[in-house]
Amino acid sequence: MLEAGYNGSRLPCNVERVNAEDLTAAEFNKRYRLKKPVIVRFRDGARSWTEPEKWTPEWLKNAYGQWKMLIGISSDIVKRGGNGDIEASLTSFVDFVMQDDEQGEPAYVFDRRFYNQTELPRTLHMPEYFVVNETLEDNIFFLGSSKSGVSFHKHPEAWNGVVYGRKRWFMYPPDKTPPGGVWLSYGTLEWYNRIYPHLKEADRPIECIQEAGEVIYVPESYYHSVVNIGDTIAIGIQKKKSALQLEDLFFQCKLVGSGDDEDGMGRELPCFGRSRGVARGSCVPDRPLTGLARSAPAGPGRAFDPVA
DSSP, X not given: OTTBOGGGOBOOOOSEEEEGGGOOHHHHHHHTTTTOOEEEEOTTGGGGTSOGGGGSHHHHHHHXXXXXXXXXXXXXXXXXXXXXXXXXXXXXXIIIITTOTTSSSOOEEEESSTGGGSSGGGGOOOOGGGOOOTTTEEEEEEEEXXXXXXXXXXXXXXXXXXXXXXXXXXXXXXXXXXXXXXXXXOOHHHHHHHTGGGOOGGGOOEEEEEOXXXXXXXXXXXXXXXXXXXXXXXXXXXXXXXXSHHHHHHHSOEEESOXXXXXXXXXXXXXXXXXXSOSSSSOOOOOOOBOOSOOOOOOOOOOOOOOO
């Protein structure tokens, strides 16, 4: 279902793909940076830029099983500015939540704390144009089962590398608001099932399926939504500050007249990628972390074969 195009047709892919060995930093800056999305392929898949065996659920559970992760569903992740809103241990998420086939939209690990506190950054060796600068960029660790994802949002430029699994991307340029809106809007699966099949040609998104081992670049302020196909583990790196002053003003939104503060005039909240606001012109206050809504019986962990 998640691989079908319009009316059950074959999924169109209108994102350019290039080979990493053919793309220099100068060419990347000239053709793609702040201009259009691109998917970069690597000769040896994820092994070209990381150590895949250290990204399997079993390896991560053994190393960090009791560490707390932030998880959420697609619309709530956007509501909190790119953070999960439920806290769970890595082991409980993999063994219980990812095995729960009865839930509607699955929860998704969308966590900005985990990656930098592990040894995973030392496994990363990206091409020059994707090299990470911790002072200028945030990182996001992604882990989820099929049908999990994040709904439409936008932020400063970013790249996303899939170690295992696949991601289906829906994107719109900055001057084209996604049909159905952003926030408050549809969850990813709801949008895919209710809005996507009825889109006129002029309203159809830029889209493609990102395969394991590929890295996708998303320019600043491109609206995008993602749904995972199969169990998926990925890393995302996102600029902390916008490249353009106009867009920087967009992300510095303000909650006005909420009555949450002492004078009733509202309070500033950082938006998507900054902390826990909303990338849609106005912000909403955080809601407290809660426990898992329900648990499922323990099940066997899913096997991931390292990408060759």
